[in-house]
Amino acid sequence: MSGKVTLEKLCTGVPGLDVLLGGGLTEFSFTLIAGAPGSGKTTLAHQIMFSLATPERRALFFTVLGEPPLKMLRYQQQFSFFDMDKVGSAIRYVNLADDLRAGDFSGVLERIMREVEDFAPSLVFVDSFRSVVQTARSGNEGLWDLQHFVQELGSRMATWQATTFLIGEYTQADVEANPIITVADGMIALSHNLDEDSVVRKIRIIKMRGQAHMSGAHTLRITDDGIRVYPRQLTPGSGAYRTVATSARPVPTGVAGLDDMLHGGLPQGHTMLVSGPTGIGKTILGTRFLQAGAAQGEKGVAVFFEKHTARLHNAALIELVQDGQVTVLESLSLSLTVEELLDQLTEAIERTGATRVVIDSLSEIGLYLAPEFRYDLRLAVFRTLSLLSRRGVTALVTVGFEDNAPNWRFSIDNLCFLADAVLSMRFAEVEGHVCKFMTVIKVRGTGHSNELREYRITDAGIEVSPHVTNLDALMTGYPTRREPHK
Template sequence: MSEKVTLGKLSTGVPGLDVLLGGGLTEFSFTLIAGAPGSGKTTLAHQIMFALANPERRALFFTVLGEPPLKMLRYQQQFSFFDMDKVGTSIRYVNLADDLRAGDFSGVLERIMREVEDFSPGLVFVDSFRSVVQTARSGNQGLWDLQHFIQELGSRMAMWQATTFLIGEYTQADVEANPIITVADGMVALSHNLHEDVVVRKIRVIKMRGQAHMAGSHTMRISDDGIRIYPRLLAGVPGAYSAIERDPRRIPTGVAGLDELLHGGLPQGHTILATGPTGIGKTILGTHFLSAGAERGEHGIAMYFEKHTARLHNAALIEMARAGKVSVIEPRSLALTVEELLDELAETIERTGATRVVIDSLSEIGLYLAPEFRHDLRLTVFRTLALLAGRGVSVLVTAGFEDNQPDMRFSFDNLCFLADAVLAMRFAEVEGRLCKFMTVVKVRGSAHSNELRAYRITDAGIEVEDRAVPYDRMLTGWPTPRPPRK
């Protein structure tokens, strides 16, 4: 036989799961869904079942609990994926509790096969399979009976060309010592871990025969729509970096004096990090950046971690948001994961076609991350900026930073090394006045001014002086205020 067998793939209907599985679930496979009580096993099984079941591929769901399937249905139908029209026609529930009480594996197997012959399903689910295992007799004879039952069930399901799922409350140690793992073609483990009073749900594909799958643990959430998985990917667009122009066009930042320092504006697709202490004008600079894009017909995204937009008293930003020119993203949880952050950001970019993003600020993002992600903020920032760079989006990121001038540091955690350009914004006391100054520290692949420019924040926003501030002018104070520059 010279030709390879091609394995059919089924899309699970669970966002993110097909990515972990390497493109989908292998058709006619025998998969174990394991995890502790409350980890989401039954919900995952139902979400897959309702996505795949149809008149041509019907599903049998065996329950082996003492409670009737009605109780399970009562809770599962609260999810948006549940379709009552499929129940009874494309999906049938069967309770095996009475068969299990007889204590005979062969009787349970025959009952399953009778139902399979009668309904001709393409999908078979057994929940909870551990209840079946626990009815096995002790000793070697009981172990042999259980192994024989599992092997027979797997081979008969394959003969009937049914894709089978066994759901059970197993831990990793349980499964390694259990004969079921040698028979199963695939195993998916779910868990929920407590970190500093925050529960983070994880999913892991332990094995999946015949196809490459993503290793490691990945974050998942259960919402009204069911389960959503966030694969740990370095999000980006393949080949995006090779497509970057050697001399990209410049885009305005919305502050004319800053554009002069940048020798014509920020290179398209670059990330500029604006750092400085509180009150220096970083958030206002972000609004200028979004306004400049809106004037050119570009859609923008404002991702705020510091304060709610309603408290910004920023009429320009509020107006842009109401006009649909800017989408505002704000965290809704104190247990945010990096994958959720990237997923929402990528989805908003795809939906709106945004070409500008403001992230304000990195100093507060750690307050919203789940505890396990807080230890490496630099990795979070790196993955976020990689996603935006892969999509050719121009980004302004702010970071609060105490101004210790003699140290000449420009960010915490060495975040400035991750950005393409760095703008330092600083205070200085001049003749009893607290004055503001800015300078461009770096712009990758581009010349820029190294001047120190004074600026003011007026009712019109940020106004930068025309030229570098000489020392003697600093001592004489500010001139009479002039109209803001257009």
């Protein structure tokens, strides 16, 4: 045999799954889809089938369940991928329940082959194969018959040049001791994990012969459109990244005094972490940042946790949203995963061409994340900021932090080390009044002022004093009271 055989790849039609598979399913392969009841096996199989099936590439779906195919179809046709016009012409359903009751593997195999010869499919599905396996639990002889059956089925389907899927309710322990896994070219495992009151479905590619695939467990969601997979990777999506110049141009923040402290503005592609207690003006600064972008024709994305648009009472932001200048992302789910957040953010940036992003705030994101992600908030923030940086997006990210100790910390979980720039906003009591102050802690790659400036929140936004504030006691981190001037 001379020359290298090229394996053709089939796109599954399941968003995110082809990324895990390394480009798609290998044509003429023999794949096992395994998982617990309710994990999404049948839905995954149907979504792949309806995506691939055409009059030229027909699909044969065998059911060995106690329920008739009609009952299964009643639920599957609720998904948007379901196309009734394909049923009959491109997709045929066959019930093997009667053949299975005889308990004779050779009889079931012959029935499958008769249907294959009659319909000449390119895709073959058997659901649920667990029912066939259970008939083999009568000793070594039955197990040998089962292994022979699987091998025969795999070899015959390869001869017919059909891509075959076996769907079964298997646990990891079942698979390791089962002869099916040794015969199968690939295995996709689905599960749903319970953590506290949160349930998150996961998908893993256990094996996939002849191609590099992503390892690990990845989140999946079942929606009205079917299954969507969220690969765990640093930067999701296949869109091209914007190139950021070595000397990035300064991006106006919308607050003149702050731009002065930043020596012209925040460098393009940088992420600024805005740290401060509640009521200090972080959300207002974020709104001014988006307004400044809109004034220059730039689109923006605002990601809110807790502060839903209807409750913001922020006329400026609402006007930006209504004019299409800003897209707002909000979540009502209390089991949000990092992958879903990154996917939504990527989609909004690519769809709108946004160059500015505001995330408000990291303090509340833990309330929405599934428990397994709350324990590593720093990693979640790192992946989010990496996404923005690689796309050349300039971002402002807020974090609530009560600075009441003399140690000059600026964020929870040391998040300030992940940002390109850090702005500290704080209160102090001065001459019987509570005043607001800001200072730029760092800006990577460029100079900045280290002055402490007082500022006020007015109807026009944020007004920063042009003069440095000389409050020595503020350096201790504690509020201070000055004696009245005599």
